[in-house]
Amino acid sequence: MSTRPGTRPPSSVAPQPSPVSAPPDETRADAMACRAVGLTRTYGTGSTAVRALDGVSVDFPRGTFTAVMGPSGSGKSTLLHCLAGLDTPDAGRVLLGDTDLTGLSDRQLTEVRRDRIGFVFQSFNLLPTLTAEQNILLPLDLAGRRRDDAEFDAIVAELGLGDRLGHRPAELSGGQQQRVAVARALIGRPALIVADEPTGALDTRTGQTLLAFLRSAVRESGRTVVMVTHDPVAASFADRVVLLTDGRVSGTLDDPTPDAVLDALQLRAPVTR
Amino acid sequence: MSGRSTGTATGRALAQLRATPSRFVAVTLAVLLGVGFVATIVVFTGTFSAGLRASVGAEYARGDVVVSDDTGAADDAERLATVTATPGVAAAALLDRVYAEFRAPAAQGFLRVNGFIEDDRLSWLDLQDGRAPVGPGEVLVDRVTADRTSLTVGDVVALTVPGHDDGTEVIEDRTADATVVGIADSSASALAGASLQAWGGPALSDALEPDRTGSRIVVAAVPGTDVGSLIATLQQELGPDAMVRTSAEEGDAAVASMSSDADAITTVLLGFAAVAAVAAAIVIANTFTILVTQRARAVALLRCVGATTTQVRRQVLAEAAVLGVIGSLAGVAVGIGLGALAARLFDLDAGGLAADPVALAAAFGGGVMLTIVAAAVPAGRAARIAPLAALRTVPDGADQRPRRIRSVLAGLLTLGGAALLGLGVATPSLLVALPGGMAAAIGLLLFTPWFLPPLLRLLGGVGRLVGTPGSLAVANSTRHPRRAAAAAVGLMLGVGLIVTLQVGAETARASMDRSLADRYPVDATLTALDPADPDLPADLAARVAAVPGVTDVVALPGTVGALAELPDQGEVTVLGADPAAVPSPLATDDGTLLVPDWLVDPLYGQLSAGQTVTLQTPDGSRSFTVAAAPVDALGATSITFVTTAAAVTALTGAAGADAAMAVWASIPELDDLDRATAALQELSVGEAGAGLLLGGGAPERAALHEALGQMLLLATGLLAVAVIIALVGIGNTLSLSVLERTRESALLRALGLRRGQLALMLLIEAVLLAVAGTVVGVLAGVGFGWAGVAASLGETGGELVLSMPWGQLAGVLGLAVLAGILAAVLPARRATRTAPVTALADLG
Numbered sequence A: 001m002s003t004r005p006g007t008r009p010p011s012s013v014a015p016q017p018s019p020v021s022a023p024p025d026e027t028r029a030d031a032m033a034c035r036a037v038g039l040t041r042t043y044g045t046g047s048t049a050v051r052a053l054d055g056v057s058v059d060f061p062r063g064t065f066t067a068v069m070g071p072s073g074s075g076k077s078t079l080l081h082c083l084a085g086l087d088t089p090d091a092g093r094v095l096l097g098d099t100d101l102t103g104l105s106d107r108q109l110t111e112v113r114r115d116r117i118g119f120v121f122q123s124f125n126l127l128p129t130l131t132a133e134q135n136i137l138l139p140l141d142l143a144g145r146r147r148d149d150a151e152f153d154a155i156v157a158e159l160g161l162g163d164r165l166g167h168r169p170a171e172l173s174g175g176q177q178q179r180v181a182v183a184r185a186l187i188g189r190p191a192l193i194v195a196d197e198p199t200g201a202l203d204t205r206t207g208q209t210l211l212a213f214l215r216s217a218v219r220e221s222g223r224t225v226v227m228v229t230h231d232p233v234a235a236s237f238a239d240r241v242v243l244l245t246d247g248r249v250s251g252t253l254d255d256p257t258p259d260a261v262l263d264a265l266q267l268r269a270p271v272t273r
Numbered sequence B: 001m002s003g004r005s006t007g008t009a010t011g012r013a014l015a016q017l018r019a020t021p022s023r024f025v026a027v028t029l030a031v032l033l034g035v036g037f038v039a040t041i042v043v044f045t046g047t048f049s050a051g052l053r054a055s056v057g058a059e060y061a062r063g064d065v066v067v068s069d070d071t072g073a074a075d076d077a078e079r080l081a082t083v084t085a086t087p088g089v090a091a092a093a094l095l096d097r098v099y100a101e102f103r104a105p106a107a108q109g110f111l112r113v114n115g116f117i118e119d120d121r122l123s124w125l126d127l128q129d130g131r132a133p134v135g136p137g138e139v140l141v142d143r144v145t146a147d148r149t150s151l152t153v154g155d156v157v158a159l160t161v162p163g164h165d166d167g168t169e170v171i172e173d174r175t176a177d178a179t180v181v182g183i184a185d186s187s188a189s190a191l192a193g194a195s196l197q198a199w200g201g202p203a204l205s206d207a208l209e210p211d212r213t214g215s216r217i218v219v220a221a222v223p224g225t226d227v228g229s230l231i232a233t234l235q236q237e238l239g240p241d242a243m244v245r246t247s248a249e250e251g252d253a254a255v256a257s258m259s260s261d262a263d264a265i266t267t268v269l270l271g272f273a274a275v276a277a278v279a280a281a282i283v284i285a286n287t288f289t290i291l292v293t294q295r296a297r298a299v300a301l302l303r304c305v306g307a308t309t310t311q312v313r314r315q316v317l318a319e320a321a322v323l324g325v326i327g328s329l330a331g332v333a334v335g336i337g338l339g340a341l342a343a344r345l346f347d348l349d350a351g352g353l354a355a356d357p358v359a360l361a362a363a364f365g366g367g368v369m370l371t372i373v374a375a376a377v378p379a380g381r382a383a384r385i386a387p388l389a390a391l392r393t394v395p396d397g398a399d400q401r402p403r404r405i406r407s408v409l410a411g412l413l414t415l416g417g418a419a420l421l422g423l424g425v426a427t428p429s430l431l432v433a434l435p436g437g438m439a440a441a442i443g444l445l446l447f448t449p450w451f452l453p454p455l456l457r458l459l460g461g462v463g464r465l466v467g468t469p470g471s472l473a474v475a476n477s478t479r480h481p482r483r484a485a486a487a488a489v490g491l492m493l494g495v496g497l498i499v500t501l502q503v504g505a506e507t508a509r510a511s512m513d514r515s516l517a518d519r520y521p522v523d524a525t526l527t528a529l530d531p532a533d534p535d536l537p538a539d540l541a542a543r544v545a546a547v548p549g550v551t552d553v554v555a556l557p558g559t560v561g562a563l564a565e566l567p568d569q570g571e572v573t574v575l576g577a578d579p580a581a582v583p584s585p586l587a588t589d590d591g592t593l594l595v596p597d598w599l600v601d602p603l604y605g606q607l608s609a610g611q612t613v614t615l616q617t618p619d620g621s622r623s624f625t626v627a628a629a630p631v632d633a634l635g636a637t638s639i640t641f642v643t644t645a646a647a648v649t650a651l652t653g654a655a656g657a658d659a660a661m662a663v664w665a666s667i668p669e670l671d672d673l674d675r676a677t678a679a680l681q682e683l684s685v686g687e688a689g690a691g692l693l694l695g696g697g698a699p700e701r702a703a704l705h706e707a708l709g710q711m712l713l714l715a716t717g718l719l720a721v722a723v724i725i726a727l728v729g730i731g732n733t734l735s736l737s738v739l740e741r742t743r744e745s746a747l748l749r750a751l752g753l754r755r756g757q758l759a760l761m762l763l764i765e766a767v768l769l770a771v772a773g774t775v776v777g778v779l780a781g782v783g784f785g786w787a788g789v790a791a792s793l794g795e796t797g798g799e800l801v802l803s804m805p806w807g808q809l810a811g812v813l814g815l816a817v818l819a820g821i822l823a824a825v826l827p828a829r830r831a832t833r834t835a836p837v838t839a840l841a842d843l844g
Helices: A076-083 A106-116 A132-143 A149-159 A174-186 A204-221 A258-268 B009-019 B021-060 B076-085 B143-149 B202-208 B227-238 B247-294 B296-304 B309-345 B357-383 B387-391 B404-426 B430-464 B468-477 B481-519 B540-545 B645-658 B670-685 B697-740 B742-750 B755-796 B806-833 B836-840
Strands: A032-043 A050-061 A065-069 A091-096 A117-120 A192-196 A225-228 A240-245 A248-254 B065-068 B089-095 B097-104 B107-115 B126-130 B138-142 B156-161 B174-185 B197-200 B216-221 B243-246 B524-528 B551-563 B572-577 B592-595 B612-617 B620-628 B640-644 B660-666 B692-695
Touching (some): A032 A076, A050 A076, A050 A091, A050 A248, A065 A076, A065 A204, A076 A225, A106 A117, A106 A132, A117 A174, A132 A174, A149 A174, A149 A204, A174 A192, A174 A204, A192 A204, A204 A225, A240 A258, A248 A258, B021 B216, B021 B309, B021 B697, B065 B227, B065 B247, B076 B089, B076 B216, B089 B107, B097 B202, B107 B143, B107 B156, B143 B174, B174 B197, B197 B202, B227 B243, B243 B247, B247 B296, B247 B309, B247 B481, B296 B309, B296 B387, B309 B357, B404 B430, B404 B755, B430 B468, B430 B481, B481 B697, B481 B755, B481 B806, B524 B540, B524 B670, B524 B697, B540 B551, B540 B660, B540 B670, B572 B645, B620 B645, B640 B645, B670 B692, B670 B697, B692 B697, B697 B742, B697 B755, B697 B806, B742 B755, B755 B806
Parallel strands (some): A065 A225, A065 A240, A117 A192, A192 A225, B107 B197, B138 B174, B572 B640, B592 B620
Antiparallel strands (some): A032 A091, A240 A248, B065 B216, B065 B243, B089 B216, B097 B156, B126 B174, B138 B197, B524 B660, B524 B692, B551 B612, B612 B620
8 A cells, every 4th residue: 555656767758847948947046946934824803713824834845746734724725825826825925936926916926827837626627618728728828828839749648638639628537637737737837836636536546647647747847746635645646745733834754655644644633523 | 629729818708609609699689689679770760761762852853953942932834934944954844732622532631732744854653543634623643642542543532722811812712623534653652741642734733723832843954964054044044032953952952851750760769779778788797797607616717827807807808799799790680681671561661771881880889889898897797706716616606795885876866866756746847857767767776686585575475385396486586686686677677668658658648538528528529511501411310329339429409690799700500408418518508608718718708708698590589698618629610609409499499409410429438439430530521421520529539549559559669679688688597597506406306306396496486587577667667657747747737647557567467477487498498407416416
């Protein structure tokens, strides 16, 4: 049960990031793709106030795969939303490369999401009215950017979507839909890919294939992935696990195995049920 | 296909429209109906104007120049001679007109006798039957006149131009009998050629009106002559009084003088089009609001992956623009077809199909703009959806609560408008009442989300009797107050306006009927047309009584005499009315003479009430006391007084008692009015009764009834377009909420609700919505209609009689129920096709 799927051999169709197409901050000496500094986020007011994040500081180095774990209500989704510019913290800062997201307007945040962040959600990842290809290219189209045919073909081939491009989401299986979502997250070479329970709606086997894709994107293409999950097996695909409890970082785990993750969770999380 | 770029808002909008076209049918239909309506009006009025132009200009179409003289100073014959003698003139003819009374075998009235043009170069009538008229005893009539008067070739028409006595000069009646020798097609437009007309030679015109002036002269130029210089020459010859124009200019001028009517019709029609446009805008805005709510997660996802608020807004607006273009194009096409068809049906297309391209383009552009503007608010709402909404597993189903500011505004508008309306009724002033009513109506429409749910629950009391489906339907109908309100508002508007008109027309009719009844105590009177021979046929009363709908037939004896107190009035007629058999204002005693009000007017009257007068008749004399009564309109050709039958027979003796000078009758039922009046009219001109005059209130009441009825029918038909659009909206709202509730419907089915019960639930929901909208519309319409008539009648000093068109109101309500059922058919079919297992599937 503790088997970690082996690393895929280097693939000729997954090119190394080229300096030309890479965003400027990726070439910088600074190795942090994203940093959260003292994040605090409170929902509601008065007696009903809930402190989802309570001074969270985490660094996400470039080219790493980080899993964020914790029990329900620990603040892991809120952290992800803040990192992705979907939610605004009450205090603290989110630095994407050298951009401070907390000071940006809605329009600037939208552009950051479009150009520098890739999204994979648990479900409802795709626009039902668009074909798979249109969904993949959506961030580029929204930005008015030209597609890089070589990059597109490489991603599509890697994810095995070549014969599914003309289909609408309703004509795709759950696994195929998630692979389209991953392809959309990869296109345009964003600085950070955020994934919220990406395997939650998939069966075990399909889920593990998807996670293997994400990991190979990190290992072979130098992408940076932050994934929220409550599944220790999913977390074991990451390079590092960040554990959250009651809105605080309660520990980190490098090169995790499912058993180690499970141990850490049971050790640190108060029994709530 | 798959490679199509979604980078532009239009690209994504097209993808959306292609993926779920059925959701946009209602929007397209609403735009189509609205634009189609306007385009129909544009094509109809355009074709009508072209027909009018062709019809009006037909007389001079073959000439080059038309000479007119509005001063009427110069004699026609002299002018014609001058024109004919002018160099460059090949032929000239008078277009003279004489208006004469006519009596034909089956009709009587007024006839326009036109000069017939014999010259081949100018003759324009298309002879269909018979031959051209020659001499004073022959006329030609056109097809329209022949049809309306039942004239055929060989019939004789008696023509009279009445003489007059203006104190300084006495002009005798001029008469001529003319035989119809031919029938021609004058291509008379139904509106332009509304009068009956005939054509006769100059001899006939001379016999009827010898010294004619001011007639137009149509001129054919010698081939090769410059028309401009001919006009200059003619102008010089004829002097400054004459107006010399090309025949095309003359035709344009004639149309211009008539087209104020056509313009008024266009304005009124466009007013109705505006109502239809408002209804369409409501449907469009409501549909997009629902669609945006349903697509909230997709929009949020779009925002997550980087769509700006502007891009989201543009996509919704682009969808609206595409639908607006499709709907407007189809609307213009449908409008051209319907407008041409209508013009053909009303026989107004003599000038061929014509439409102002600018107006058609405006209808198209207006339709597109309307769609985009109506979608602007929903588009803004879509743009405000937070990206985080995409991550919620359950769509946010909470309905928007009615907003407080809007409620205050709506309340103020309603109350303020109602107060102004009340002031307008009390003052009374239509100018104050009209804006008040409009403000109150707008306030009421804005207020709908507040009062509609309680109303729906109230009406739902009936629905709950049906059991579970009924209870569910009531709960469903009230869970989105603003959505329900938006669906009902269009219906309220359309129904409200229709009912306003119905109640207004009915109240106006009842009020005017009352004032007519005061003026005309007797519905129908028949008297002799010729004062020299006042006795009526003995069997007339029996034949009048045989007419269906006619009651209380009384034959009145009468006598002709003179009052010494009224020396300049000449002969007067005195009718004897049996006090027990005639309406109360005309029942009097043997010693009283009822005279018209104006004769005892304190300022101008020659008599005074209570005065004693003496009536001199060939049979003797008798004294009476004068009293005023509404005897002015009893239909006789000479001044008529009324006393009792006993008083009259005392003068005339027993022989006079049998000879009737008037027959009076009542037509108590309004429904009989038109037919009975027509039958009496026929009786008065028919062979045996030739020379009778039909008077009394009935003809006027019938004309009023018909005019109001036609106006109402037309207005209702035009407003029906708005109601149909509103019903499309209700069906659409229901069908979209059915889509939204697919899983809910499946759950109900899984829990044991039968297919039929599910359909019944939706049916009740639709009917509830339709009935609620209609009830509010009816109530408001009754109020507004009544207030409108109160303000306008009050202004003119009429007495107000509130009357309700119960039958029509019931009809409107019945139609609303039926329409609600119709609106539910498609959504119910869709809902019942949902398999129960859908409830268990994760739709994401």
